[in-house]
Amino acid sequence: MAVLDIVKRSGWAILQYYSEIASADSRHPLKVTHKEDRSPLTEADLASHKIIVSALSELTPHLPVISEEDGKRVPKYPAPECFWLVDPLDGTKEFLAGSGEFTVNIALIWHGKSIFGVVGAPALDLIYWGGEGEGAFRIDGIMGGSIEIAPWPVSGRPVRIVASKSHMTPETLAFAQRFKPNELIQAGSSLKFCRVAEGSADLYPRLGPTCEWDTAAAQAVVEGAGGHVFDLEGRALRYGKKEILNPYFVASSVSSEVILPGLS
Numbered sequence: 001m002a003v004l005d006i007v008k009r010s011g012w013a014i015l016q017y018y019s020e021i022a023s024a025d026s027r028h029p030l031k032v033t034h035k036e037d038r039s040p041l042t043e044a045d046l047a048s049h050k051i052i053v054s055a056l057s058e059l060t061p062h063l064p065v066i067s068e069e070d071g072k073r074v075p076k077y078p079a080p081e082c083f084w085l086v087d088p089l090d091g092t093k094e095f096l097a098g099s100g101e102f103t104v105n106i107a108l109i110w111h112g113k114s115i116f117g118v119v120g121a122p123a124l125d126l127i128y129w130g131g132e133g134e135g136a137f138r139i140d141g142i143m144g145g146s147i148e149i150a151p152w153p154v155s156g157r158p159v160r161i162v163a164s165k166s167h168m169t170p171e172t173l174a175f176a177q178r179f180k181p182n183e184l185i186q187a188g189s190s191l192k193f194c195r196v197a198e199g200s201a202d203l204y205p206r207l208g209p210t211c212e213w214d215t216a217a218a219q220a221v222v223e224g225a226g227g228h229v230f231d232l233e234g235r236a237l238r239y240g241k242k243e244i245l246n247p248y249f250v251a252s253s254v255s256s257e258v259i260l261p262g263l264s
Contacts, residue, residue, distance in 0.1 A: 001129075002059055003056075003059075003106055003116075003118050003129075004118055004120075004127060004129060004139075006051070006052055006055040006056065006059075006106065007052075007104050007106060007118050007119075007120035007127060008120065008122075008127070009051055009055070010047075010048040010051045010052050010088060010104050010120070011048075011104055011120050011121075011122025012122065013044070013047045013048055013051055014044045014047070014048050014089060014095075014102075014104070014122055015122050015123065016047075017042065017043055017044035017047070018044065018095065018098075018122075018123060021095070021096065021098050041069070041092070042089070042092060042095070042096070044089055044095065045069055045088055045089040045092060046069060046088075048088035048089050048104060049067050049068075049069040049070065049086070049088040052065075052067065052086050052088055052104070052106065053065050053067055053070065053086070056084050056086070056106070060084070063082055063083055063084055064080055064083040064084070065083065065084045065086060066083055066084065066085050066086065066213070067086040067087075067088060067213070068086065068087050068088065068211070068213045069088055080240070081110070081111055081240075082108070082109065082110050082111070083108075083109050083240065084106060084107070084108060084109070085106075085107045085108075085109050085114070085212060085213050085216045085217075085239060085240075086105065086106050086107075086213060087103075087104070087105040087190075087213040087214060087217070088104060089102060089103075089104065090102060090103045090104070090105050090189040090190050090213075090214060091103060091188045091189025091190075091191075093188075094188035094189055099188055100121070100123035100124050101121070101123075101124070101187060101188030101189055101191055102121070102122075102123065102188060102189050103119050103120060103121050103189040103190045103191060104118075104119070104120040104121075104122065105117070105118070105119055105120075105190055105213065105214075105216070105217035105218065106118045106217055107213075107216035107217040107219075107220055107239075108220075109216060109239045109240055112238040112239055112240055112241075113236075113238070113239070114131075114216040114217070114219045114220040114223075114237075114239055115131050115132070115220065116129070116130075116131040116134070116220055117129065117130065117131065117216060117217030117218060117219065117220030117221050117224075118217055119190050119191070119193070119194055119217050119218050119221055121189075121191060125140065125141050126138065126139070126140055126194075127139045128147070128194045128197065128198075128218075128221045129221060129224075130147075130197070130220060130221045130223075130224025130225060131220045131221075131223065131224045132220070132223040132224055133224075134224050135224050135225075136148065136197050136221050136222075136224035136225035136226075137224075138194075138198060147197055147198040147199065147225050148197075148198075148199060148225045148226050149196060149197065149199055149222075149225050149226045149227045149253035150199035150200075150202060150253055151253075152202065152253055152254045152258065153202060156181065157181075158181040158182050158183040159179040159180075159181070159182045159183070159202050159203060160182075160183045160185055160200070160201045160202045160203070161176045161179065161182055161183070161184055161185065161201065161202065161203045161204070161205065162185045162186070162187050162192045162195045162196065162201040162203070162204045163176070163184060163185070163186055163187075163192070163204070163205070164186070164187075164188070164192065164206070164208075168186075169207055169208045171207035171208070171248075172205055172206075172207050172208070175205045175207060175263075176205070178262070178263070179203070185200075185201055190214065190215070190217065190218035192204045192206075192218075192251070193215070193218030193219065193221060193222050193229075193251050194218060194221060194222075196222055196225075196227055196251050196252065196253060197218075197221045197222045197224070197225035197227060198225070199225075199253075202252070202253050202254075203250060203251070203252050203253070203259070204250065204251040204252070205248075205249075205250045206246075206248060206249050206250070206251075207248045208248070209245060209246075210245070210246045210249075211244050211245055211246065212239050212240075212241070212244050212245075212246060213244075214246070215229070215237060215246055215249070216239050218251075219237055219251070222251050226253075227251060227252060227253050228251070228252050228253075228254070228255050228256065229249060229250070229251045229252075230249060230250060230252075230255075230256045230260075231246075231247040231248065231249050231250075232247065232248050232249070232250075232260065232263065233247075234256035234257070234260055237249055
């Protein structure tokens with residue numbers, strides 16, 4: 001599949017920079033700058049961006065590509081009816097920390113909905129992809145297969161709640177305490193969604209700021225696996241809005257009717 005190949009290529013490029021971080025005696029330290037929101041930007045982000053935008057533009061020249069790193073993203077919103085939405089390196093803080101939990105995200109948006117998404121974790125040799133009605137899949141190294149959400153906990157099994165390593169908030173902790181017993185799992189980048197999609201977690205609440213490119217690809221994977229991604233009003237996240245920020249949301253193995261009642 002062409003988009004999976006693009007994710008692999010961008011991942012290989014990122015890993016060339018990642019090896020410099022891992023090398024204690026590196027003579028070529030990675031250049032890091034900061035964007036207006038103070039989030040880090042590295043040469044790896046930009047290298048991945050160039051590969052993805054060029055490849056998608058060649059694959060589907062009729063479709064716009066909106067990338068977090070294109071430098072012109074705000075004037076392009078509200079977006080057209082159909083477009084690619086890209087985060088070339090999600091989890092730059094995890095990348096710089098050497099944790100390996102960073103991803104490459106590519107989503108296809110159609111009339112505000114993420115209908116197909118690919119999430120690659122190059123340092124972990126993982127790729128996830130899927131879409132609602134299309135199923136969801138994972139390649140671990142060279143082994144691949146379908147994935148699906150886990151049944152909602154019964155008989156006292158803890159609710160497994162995955163949260164951010166870099167963006168934990170008091171609101172998230174308070175949300176987690178609504179589900180007892182519970183088990184808190186930490187992960188980086190869009191891998192938190194993928195934990196729900198593959199059945200190794202039940203809930204991912206994000207009660208903090210995110211942008212559309214942070215969530216689109218992984219939302220498609222969760223929905224393809226049979227899960228749900230909704231805001232605190234129970235509405236599915238939408239894309240190509242005038243405002244690029246997402247509302248607070250929850251990714252879950254069950255619907256909003258199960259999760260949201262009683263949430264103040």
